[in-house]
Amino acid sequence: MTIYDVAEKSGVSIATVSRILNGGKNVSEKTRQKVLAVIEEEGYTPNIFARGLGLDSIQMVGLLCTDVADAYYAKAVSILENELHQKGFDVLLYCTGNRPEDKKKSLQMLLEKRVDAVILIGSAFREETDNSHLEQAAKQVPLFIINGLAEFPGVTCVACDEHGAVMQNVAELYKQGRRRILYLYDALTYSGFQKLDGYRDGLQSCGLPWDEALAVRVEKSLWDAKRAVFELLEEGIAFDAVMASEDLLAAGAQKALQQKEITLPIIGFNNSLIAECATPSLTSVDNMLDTLCPYTVGLLLRLLKGGEAPNKTVVSAKLVERETFQLSEDKKEETT
């Protein structure tokens, strides 16, 4: 069933059918009804390739992330997918893993698919020396980065102020008398650096010394985090609070502490199910995907319609208080 068949059965030309298909104005109500009836009856749907050929667009956006199996990316993808479909866009998903060359290649493949826009979720940019592929890509298609940064023309960045969030946490722990704050982190992605810098700057602004031994890099694994904290405890390295770049790591730390029957304030990151499920439940920083993702799609639509969009937006994070740490009273009032 093609547009020709529909035209024939309706007794009009394909031009008219096409007009109707595309909501064109210059069609009499009568013909419109007639043609629509035929379309309905025959269950006709336009060939998307032919349409794509003509319009050089297929209403599709590419989503790039390292791994949807990870809860953080999964949530982002989930929200983006919903928003995009709602707006009539299809979603092409690429999970690239961590190797820069794979990311590069995936982006390239996405562009070959002639997508209308690309959204990168998080990124290991800062570990890469060369971001020229982003620059190139942005010349061909609007490029959006959620929780990442790349200052090229055509690139729109939307991020959560993780740096500020970590700083604030340090300050709050300090206010509550904590002086030796352990910080666990894993990958040094853009986001990873933001948080680590936040930790460092937080210490500094509280007048606390930077202690190499208290900033511990581990694998992104419950057991490695647990192992690392356990070793610290065994070695007698003192600390009186724990922060992590990821709920999973916080949970690992918690397990180690429990084994030693030590209770300390713990603050995780990402406000994931893990934070809820841990016992006691973990206070955690919400990275605002619920806000960032719909906002990004909004910008995308605006840009695609020929409008303008800020090329960088930063949103404050939000501490979700659970059992392992609460803000002091005056702080709460301040927030209220």
Place this chain on the structure above:
Amino acid sequence: MTIYDVAEKSGVSIATVSRILNGGKNVSEKTRQKVLAVIEEEGYTPNIFARGLGLDSIQMVGLLCTDVADAYYAKAVSILENELHQKGFDVLLYCTGNRPEDKKKSLQMLLEKRVDAVILIGSAFREETDNSHLEQAAKQVPLFIINGLAEFPGVTCVACDEHGAVMQNVAELYKQGRRRILYLYDALTYSGFQKLDGYRDGLQSCGLPWDEALAVRVEKSLWDAKRAVFELLEEGIAFDAVMASEDLLAAGAQKALQQKEITLPIIGFNNSLIAECATPSLTSVDNMLDTLCPYTVGLLLRLLKGGEAPNKTVVSAKLVERETFQLSEDKKEETT
């Protein structure tokens, strides 16, 4: 840059370029090199729409699930996406939520995109009265269902034997002296029914009575599961083991039991991060996505190449033992 440009710069016709692009045989090595050089030099990539128009295929498969934010679906999508990209297919993702009409519509939209195949991950089929859309879809395109069932021509089902897994768990708990096994479940999807039936059949084959009060349906939420179990305890309804259709629910039950300082065997389902993170860690049934997903992609390729594939495959589940329950010794030997 089109195929015409390449042809011109190479001093050949577009037919020859096309042949080379498609790995055609009847081209002299000399011309091939010449043309490939031009392609490389100009960074030419074929227009995917034009190609799609000609071939009526775009090497793309549609993935349909209820929600990628859920760890189970996320894992499946992650594995499938990897396998498919590796085989040269692109992935169109649709998350439909739970409403049947939305699923239906998503499937329809996917078909309009002229995908080469569709994979449904899990499904609430059994709650729907009408699966005719699946039947229709399968006529147009190979349809695969992971952990779901629909016996129509053209539909290939690949599932994990969750029914058997739950039955075995009941038997094992029975062997260890448990007589009142609580079962928590949430959605009655195909998979949900499989497990519930497994519970029922497990009881029966052990000669245990079915007790309405011990099969409890809850929301898919940590807190609702906790609440439900807590209420049971408050009401004095006795049970001596807990099984759940989802690790999250098992974790909720665990929280309630802990609050009452009761320790019982607990078996979760899905072998997720939550099972690992819980304290004590949850023994859980692995639903074998690591096996099912690559296998499904294998069948898909075979079918697309014109081969045959079994229209139904079932794989045994695997109990992953952690702290909340261990198999008895003789059972272990049997497995070895």
Place this chain on the structure above:
DNA sequence: TTGAAAGCGCTACCAC
């Protein structure tokens, strides 16, 4: 081994 040309199904411009 190569080229010419006929589609593939649709959009959009130009006439009427």
Place this chain on the structure above:
DNA sequence: GTGGTAGCGCTTTCAA
């Protein structure tokens, strides 16, 4: 308001 038609970029058949 409607129809004719020239592309869009590629694949593939048929001749040469």
